[in-house]
Amino acid sequence: MNILIIEDEKAAARHITALIRQHAPEAEIVAQLDSVKHSVEWWQNNSAPDLVFMDIQLADGLSFEIFEHVQITVPVIFTTAYDQYAIQAFKVNSIDYLLKPIDEEELEAALDKYRSYHQKQVETTTSAVPGLTQLQQALQMLQSPGYKNRFVVKIGERIKAIPSEKILYFFSQAKVTYLQTVEGKHYIIDYSLDQVEQMVDPAQFFRISRKYIVGLSAIDDIITYSSSRLKLHLRHSNDSDVLVSRDRVSAFRTWLDQ
Numbered sequence: 001m002n003i004l005i006i007e008d009e010k011a012a013a014r015h016i017t018a019l020i021r022q023h024a025p026e027a028e029i030v031a032q033l034d035s036v037k038h039s040v041e042w043w044q045n046n047s048a049p050d051l052v053f054m055d056i057q058l059a060d061g062l063s064f065e066i067f068e069h070v071q072i073t074v075p076v077i078f079t080t081a082y083d084q085y086a087i088q089a090f091k092v093n094s095i096d097y098l099l100k101p102i103d104e105e106e107l108e109a110a111l112d113k114y115r116s117y118h119q120k121q122v123e124t125t126t127s128a129v130p131g132l133t134q135l136q137q138a139l140q141m142l143q144s145p146g147y148k149n150r151f152v153v154k155i156g157e158r159i160k161a162i163p164s165e166k167i168l169y170f171f172s173q174a175k176v177t178y179l180q181t182v183e184g185k186h187y188i189i190d191y192s193l194d195q196v197e198q199m200v201d202p203a204q205f206f207r208i209s210r211k212y213i214v215g216l217s218a219i220d221d222i223i224t225y226s227s228s229r230l231k232l233h234l235r236h237s238n239d240s241d242v243l244v245s246r247d248r249v250s251a252f253r254t255w256l257d258q
Contacts (some may be wrong), residue, residue, distance in 0.1 A: 001027040002049040004042075006066075007079065008034040008059045010230045015102060016053055018081070035060045043070040051114050054081045057195065075117060077110050147201040151179055162187065164204070167219035168235055170196050172211050182217070184236040196239035206255045207233070208244045216256075 003020060007013040013032050013164045020027055030049050033039045035058050043066070054063045054076050067071070076202040096110040113237050150161040168180045172193050178186045191199070207213045214234065230244040230252065244252050 002052060003027050004030055004032050004049040004052045005032045006034075006039050006052065006054040006058070006063060007032065008055060011054070012079070012100060012102070016107070019102065019107045020053075020111075023104075024111050034058065036063065036065045038061070039066045040069045043072070047139075048072070048074050050074060050118070052076045054078050057198075061194070062198070075114055077114070119228075148199045151189055153179070153189060155187070158254055160187075164200065167215060169214040169237075170200075170205075171213075171239075180234075180236055186236075196226070202255075203258065206252060208242075208252060210245070212242060214236060221228055 001024060003024075005013055005016055007016065013034075016034050017029060017032070020029065030046070031042055033042055037060055037128055039058075052072070052074060054066075056063055056078055057080075063078075077098060079098045079100055079102060081100050095111055098110060099107050102133055148164060150163050151167070152159060152161050154160075162179060162181060166182050168182055170177060170179050170189075170193060172178075177191055177193055177196065180186045181191055189196070192215060193207070193210070197205075200213065205213050205215050215233065218234045218237075219232055223231045223233070225231040225243060228246050228249060230249055232242045234242055234245065
């Protein structure tokens with residue numbers, strides 16, 4: 001069994017490696033990669049492994065971006081920090097999701113699931129390994145019950161939970177991420193916009209640019225900025241130049257029309 005590990009946290013990669021060697025001593029770890037870029041390059045220049053352990057959030061983006069550049073037709077076990085109950089609900093599927101920090105018994109069960117799947121493939125000589133579409137559906141199933149209901153912020157020495165329905169938008173400024181509330185206050189949060197985008201309900205929030213994720217209730221006005229751009233007036237915002245990125249305009253219009 002040849003295994004590829006895609007994980008940007010060195011400690012997590014070492015932990016996975018140790019558990020694999022303990023519960024699958026016959027396995028060979030062919031490589032350990034830490035980014036979308038390196039993973040794409042490796043896949044383009046090497047033979048496919050039998051199994052992949054893949055972290056969802058890598059340093060340079062979501063690991064699902066890898067599937068946009070190369071064809072992966074082998075089973076994938078994702079490692080993730082998403083809500084444990086959502087993950088467990090999805091474990092009936094042949095692709096597994098392990099919650100960090102990875103539990104030894106969970107990893108052993110995931111390897112057993114792979115072995116069972118592999119044996120069925122050998123017996124039936126079929127090639128029904130899930131591809132990109134199935135993986136995207138899997139992520140949607142994982143995320144649907146797991147959107148964040150609140151964000152915790154620190155106000156001096158106090159801690160406060162802000163319900164998602166009280167948030168107008170998220171924005172990034174000087175490499176710091178903020179959320180803006182309906183009361184007109186903004187708070188620093190310990191997530192990047194890329195992380196927030198995966199946490200919030202896409203029916204309620206839309207990533208309009210690298211700097212903004214906006215909620216429907218935040219939009220006071222939409223102005224045609226040019227033939228292919230839109231400008232937004234947001235509640236409780238002093239930014240007069242909130243633009244929808246050109247490549248997101250079409251998707252934004254669709255989101256508005258849901």
